[in-house]
Amino acid sequence: MALLVKKFGGSSVATPEKIFHLVDRVLAEKHEGDQIVIVVSAMGDTTDDLVTLAGRVSRHMPKREMDMLLATGEQVSIALLAAAFQERGQKAVSLTGPQAGIRTNDHHTKAGIVEVKADRVLAELEKGNIVVVAGFQGLDDEGDVTTLGRGGSDTTAVAVAAGTHADMCEIYTDVDGVYTADPRIVPGARKLQEITFGEMLELARLGAGVMQPRAVEYGEHAGVDIHVRSTFHEVEGTIIRREYTLQGEKEYVVRGVTSDVNVAKIAVRGVDDKPGVAFRIFDALAKVNVDVDMIVQSGSAVPNKNDMVFTCQKADMADAVAVLETLKAEMGFTRIDLEANVAKVSVVGAGMLGSPGIAAGMFGALASKQINLIVVSTSEISISCLIPRDQVEEAVNAVHDYFFPRTDK
Amino acid sequence: MALLVKKFGGSSVATPEKIFHLVDRVLAEKHEGDQIVIVVSAMGDTTDDLVTLAGRVSRHMPKREMDMLLATGEQVSIALLAAAFQERGQKAVSLTGPQAGIRTNDHHTKAGIVEVKADRVLAELEKGNIVVVAGFQGLDDEGDVTTLGRGGSDTTAVAVAAGTHADMCEIYTDVDGVYTADPRIVPGARKLQEITFGEMLELARLGAGVMQPRAVEYGEHAGVDIHVRSTFHEVEGTIIRREYTLQGEKEYVVRGVTSDVNVAKIAVRGVDDKPGVAFRIFDALAKVNVDVDMIVQSGSAVPNKNDMVFTCQKADMADAVAVLETLKAEMGFTRIDLEANVAKVSVVGAGMLGSPGIAAGMFGALASKQINLIVVSTSEISISCLIPRDQVEEAVNAVHDYFFPRTDK
Numbered sequence: 148m149a150l151l152v153k154k155f156g157g158s159s160v161a162t163p164e165k166i167f168h169l170v171d172r173v174l175a176e177k178h179e180g181d182q183i184v185i186v187v188s189a190m191g192d193t194t195d196d197l198v199t200l201a202g203r204v205s206r207h208m209p210k211r212e213m214d215m216l217l218a219t220g221e222q223v224s225i226a227l228l229a230a231a232f233q234e235r236g237q238k239a240v241s242l243t244g245p246q247a248g249i250r251t252n253d254h255h256t257k258a259g260i261v262e263v264k265a266d267r268v269l270a271e272l273e274k275g276n277i278v279v280v281a282g283f284q285g286l287d288d289e290g291d292v293t294t295l296g297r298g299g300s301d302t303t304a305v306a307v308a309a310g311t312h313a314d315m316c317e318i319y320t321d322v323d324g325v326y327t328a329d330p331r332i333v334p335g336a337r338k339l340q341e342i343t344f345g346e347m348l349e350l351a352r353l354g355a356g357v358m359q360p361r362a363v364e365y366g367e368h369a370g371v372d373i374h375v376r377s378t379f380h381e382v383e384g385t386i387i388r389r390e391y392t393l394q395g396e397k398e399y400v401v402r403g404v405t406s407d408v409n410v411a412k413i414a415v416r417g418v419d420d421k422p423g424v425a426f427r428i429f430d431a432l433a434k435v436n437v438d439v440d441m442i443v444q445s446g447s448a449v450p451n452k453n454d455m456v457f458t459c460q461k462a463d464m465a466d467a468v469a470v471l472e473t474l475k476a477e478m479g480f481t482r483i484d485l486e487a488n489v490a491k492v493s494v495v496g497a498g499m500l501g502s503p504g505i506a507a508g509m510f511g512a513l514a515s516k517q518i519n520l521i522v523v524s525t526s527e528i529s530i531s532c533l534i535p536r537d538q539v540e541e542a543v544n545a546v547h548d549y550f551f552p553r554t555d556k
Numbered sequence: 557m558a559l560l561v562k563k564f565g566g567s568s569v570a571t572p573e574k575i576f577h578l579v580d581r582v583l584a585e586k587h588e589g590d591q592i593v594i595v596v597s598a599m600g601d602t603t604d605d606l607v608t609l610a611g612r613v614s615r616h617m618p619k620r621e622m623d624m625l626l627a628t629g630e631q632v633s634i635a636l637l638a639a640a641f642q643e644r645g646q647k648a649v650s651l652t653g654p655q656a657g658i659r660t661n662d663h664h665t666k667a668g669i670v671e672v673k674a675d676r677v678l679a680e681l682e683k684g685n686i687v688v689v690a691g692f693q694g695l696d697d698e699g700d701v702t703t704l705g706r707g708g709s710d711t712t713a714v715a716v717a718a719g720t721h722a723d724m725c726e727i728y729t730d731v732d733g734v735y736t737a738d739p740r741i742v743p744g745a746r747k748l749q750e751i752t753f754g755e756m757l758e759l760a761r762l763g764a765g766v767m768q769p770r771a772v773e774y775g776e777h778a779g780v781d782i783h784v785r786s787t788f789h790e791v792e793g794t795i796i797r798r799e800y801t802l803q804g805e806k807e808y809v810v811r812g813v814t815s816d817v818n819v820a821k822i823a824v825r826g827v828d829d830k831p832g833v834a835f836r837i838f839d840a841l842a843k844v845n846v847d848v849d850m851i852v853q854s855g856s857a858v859p860n861k862n863d864m865v866f867t868c869q870k871a872d873m874a875d876a877v878a879v880l881e882t883l884k885a886e887m888g889f890t891r892i893d894l895e896a897n898v899a900k901v902s903v904v905g906a907g908m909l910g911s912p913g914i915a916a917g918m919f920g921a922l923a924s925k926q927i928n929l930i931v932v933s934t935s936e937i938s939i940s941c942l943i944p945r946d947q948v949e950e951a952v953n954a955v956h957d958y959f960f961p962r963t964d965k
Contacts, residue, residue: 163612197632203572205639212642215650216635219628223606226625230614233621241624246699267699290655290676 148180149314150272154187154282154304159319159378160224161191163231170231173277176381182272184311186282186304187228189220210255211291214284218243218292221281221300229279239277242267244284244292248310249303251285251293258285258293260302260365263310272311280307298359305362309369315386316366317374318358324375324384325350325357328404332540333547339385339402340393343497346402347387349529353493354407363387400505401496401550406543408490408536410440411464412521415455415471417447417481427478428455431470437463441491441524441531452481456522458533461487489521490539492546493531506530512549518542557589558723559681563596563691563713568728568787569633570600572640579640582686585790591681593720595691595713596637598629619664620700623693627652627701630690630709638688648686651676653693653701657719658712660694660702667694667702669711669774672719681720689716707768714771718778724795725775726783727767733784733793734759734766737813741949742956748794748811749802752906755811756796758938762902763816772796809914810905810959815952817899817945819849820873821931824864824880826856826890836887837864840879846872850900850933850940861890865931867942870896898930899948901955902940915939921958927951 153173160166177183188194197216201208208216225241232239248264271278282300287293295302301318308316325347328336342350344367351360357375366373366387376384391397418424425444432439442457459467464485471483492513499505509530513520518541522533534542562582569575586592597603606625610617617625634650641648657673680687691709696702704711710727717725734756737745751759753776760769766784775782775796785793800806827833834853841848851866868876873894880892901922908914918939922929927950931942943951 163609166613200572200632200636201639204575204636205643208639209642212635212639212650215638215652216632219631222628222631223609223625226621227610227613229624230610230617230621233618234614241621243624243701292652 148178150182150184150311151315151317152184152186152304152308152311152313153317153319154300155185155319155378156300157188157191157193157224158321160187160228163227166228166231167235170228170235170237174232174235174237184268184272184278184280184307184313185228186280186300186307187221187224188282188300189217190224190227193220193223214255214292214294217294218281218284221283225279225281232277232279237277238275239279240271241279241281242271243281244303245286247278247280247307249285249306251287251295253287253289253291253293255293257296258287260285260295260306263306265307265310268307268311298362301359301362302365305365305369305371305373308371309365313371315374316371317376318362319376319378320357321378322357322375323377323382325355325387325403327402327551328543328547329355329406332406332543333404335551335553336547337551340383340395341386341388341391342402343389343391344387345528346495346497349495349526350403350405353405353491353495353529353531354409355403355405358387399496399550400498400502401494403495404543404547404550405493405495406490406539407493408539409461410458410489410491410533411461412456412458412486412489412533413464413467413471414484414486415480416484417449417479418453418455419479420451420453424453424478425455428471428474431474432459432467435466435470437467437470441522441533443522443524458489458491458522486521488536489533490536490542491531491533492539492542493529494546494550495529497528499529500527508549509546512545513542516541516545518545557587559591559593559720560724560726561593561595561713561717561720561722562726562728563709564594564728564787565709565730566597566600566602566633567730569596569637572636575637575640576644579637579644579646583644583646593677593681593687593689593716593722594637595689595709595716596630596633597691597709598626599633599636602629602632623664623701623703626703627690627693630692634688634690641686641688646686647684648688649680650688650690651680652690653712654695656687656689656716658694658715660696660704662696662698662700662702664702666705667696668770669694669704669715672715674716674719677716677720707771710768710771711774714774714778714780714782717780718774722780724783725780726785727771728785728787729766730787731766731784732786732791734764734796734812736811736960737952737956738764738815741815741952742813744960744962745956746960749792749804750795750797750800751811752800753796753798754937755904755906758904758935759812759814762814762900762904762938762940763818764812764814767796808905808959809907809911810903812904813952813956813959814902814904815899815948816902817948818870819867819898819900819942820870821865821867821895821898821942822873822876822880823893823895824889825893826858826888827862827864828888829856829860829862833862833887834864837880837883840883841868841876844875844879846876846879850931850942852931852933867898867900867931895930897945898942899945899951900940900942901948901951902938903955903959904938906937908938909936917958918955921954922951925950925954927954
């Protein structure tokens with residue numbers, strides 16, 4: 148007997164046939180006495196269709212009206228899904244985000260959840276209903292509908308789980324769970340049974356996008372265990388929680404290996420070696436919304452000069468160079484060097500800080516394949532190396548093989 | 557300077573082009589300082605499409621979920637319409653029925669409005685907005701979305717006009733206004749400048765369906781003047797109000813001539829002539845929802861027996877006969893006679909009771925065309941005659957010619 152919140156994406160409710168498939172699965176997995184909340188997105192391409200329709204009326208659709216429009220997508224899903232449960236003889240009731248007590252700030256189209264007033268959801272569960280909640284939407288203090296932005300339904304599910312003190316929040320996705328590496332790149336990648344919130348966030352930041360980071364943060368904050376599992380079959384996925392509960396999970400300090408080819412390296416050569424210089428450069432970059440990642444400053448052969456090296460998303464490279472050019476004369480750089488044929492390989496693990504030899508192990512694995520390190524940076528729970536882009540697959544496999552030795556050899 | 561509530565149907569917002577046509581017309585007709593509320597239905601065939609979608613999930617869609625589903629239709633319209641006003645530089649804001657304070661009972665799919673809390677609408681008007689309200693929907697005491705049933709947007713418009721103490725509620729329709737007869741049957745029919753609520757309701761009851769009767773009743777109750785006018789051009793339509801304000805409107809006691817071919821006559825022969833017999837017959841009919849219209853009991857040639865004659869909608873005829881057959885043995889009727897080739901012609905006018913000769917004039921007009929009267933019944937503001945169906949057009953024209961003599965002759 149448990150209170151479970153289950154989130155399904157739009158492809159799971161794209162047609163009446165898929166809706167009944169979902170309903171039958173939920174009912175088959177339901178144990179006597181279980182209380183179930185379903186959080187669901189808009190059917191199939193509905194949201195995209197509504198955005199297109201909006202574009203025919205206004206190229207700059209007012210955000211409040213965009214939210215009013217988009218919120219209809221989930222409202223259609225929940226009505227049909229609740230009706231489908233009833234068609235199968237199961238009591239069910241649909242609730243919009245506002246009805247489910249999802250209270251947000253007023254940042255239309257990307258609102259943040261500030262509170263969940265779960266009274267209505269709990270009351271409907273007590274009546275024996277499966278409660279079907281519209282993901283992605285909430286209500287602001289003005290009484291207006293808001294939406295949470297891309298991936299917002301994940302956040303709705305975690306927030307509802309927190310508000311109802313659910314035993315588990317299950318996120319059904321098109322992957323089986325969280326893997327030690329992308330199985331498309333590393334054939335020997337293993338599915339993790341458990342992972343901590345911090346590791347999950349670091350993996351997401353470093354390019355392994357299984358779940359919306361905001362939803363993970365919400366789960367960490369509220370202490371909601373999140374089970375990431377497959378829409379297609381019933382095997383267990385990966386549980387994201389604060390601490391491991393399984394002994395086997397503690398065996399490996401490194402929990403995942405990621406790669407990101409969507410990065411560029413920028414080097415500002417001949418910067419004056421004096422206080423305040425770094426601030427001026429990165430402040431200027433921040434003002435044009437360039438998201439700077441790895442930053443390295445390591446001295447220069449020229450006296451009183453420095454080289455400032457950093458990485459950013461490839462899409463931001465042009466903006467970054469443009470803003471640096473405006474500073475060039477004023478700050479007296481000698482040169483701005485760009486490198487786009489690079490990739491970032493990272494290892495993540497919460498126990499890394501207390502385990503010597505992780506960095507050495509990673510460098511050794513890369514060296515064994517003659518892979519050159521361009522930039523290295525470390526955080527509390529990760530180590531990242533910038534390497535030549537054409538060696539990225541080889542690098543990820545070498546690092547993965549080192550930290551997760553193949554048992555079949 | 558006035559506060560105006562304008563209601564547009566779904567065909568007026570069926571495409572982005574039509575939405576802008578509506579917006580441009582409203583802005584062109586708006587005087588400096590006018591405050592405007594627009595009530596709007598779902599775009600084009602949206603409601604029918606949603607009903608079809610529901611049918612693919614459930615043949616007996618739960619009514620609460622049907623309302624949840626259907627309410628999305630108007631929500632799409634209001635978001636786009638408010639955005640279109642803003643695109644033209646006019647401040648505007650959309651409000652769902654619940655947001656506009658439309659409170660209803662919980663009779664899902666045909667809820668009745670119990671109250672309008674117009675604070676939000678008035679506050680948005682004060683901010684200089686055109687307020688775009690979703691018709692057809694409201695909120696019950698549970699906090700659930702309800703819909704008002706067919707034609708519900710008319711009722712929303714009148715209710716919002718009442719709640720905001722608007723100067724006028726304008727209903728834009730595909731007809732020019734209320735005519736003295738259906739112009740397709742009577743070429744010389746004239747548009748009325750004014751009509752009373754009671755006359756309008758009687759016309760609707762007798763087959764002239766310009767507006768939803770519930771909306772007219774609401775207007776009468778709340779004292780809201782309703783202007784029925786054309787979507788297609790700007791000429792004045794007909795104003796429905798409590799009392800005439802124009803001298804010319806008082807000239808004719810009869811205000812309209814209607815016909816209804818959708819009726820059947822049923823005669824129950826040889827009913828015992830004793831108290832309680834009529835009650836048993838009509839109580840049994842009411843229990844199977846047969847809406848009985850004209851009732852005539854006029855004695856029989858057989859002593860202590862009576863004939864009971866009434867009319868009902870043709871669609872109800874089979875149900876009526878079935879229930880009467882169950883009573884036949886018990887109550888000892890001799891026969892049940894049906895007549896389906898009949899039509900009802902009526903004249904309506906609030907001043908009729910104090911104007912002798914109206915009935916005689918109508919009978920004379922029909923007699924002049926050799927039209928036989930099968931059944932006659934009268935109300936305070938109408939006289940109806942059942943006649944042979946094949947003479948209905950001739951009858952309507954003869955009666956109209958008598959009460960509204962052609963001035964061009």
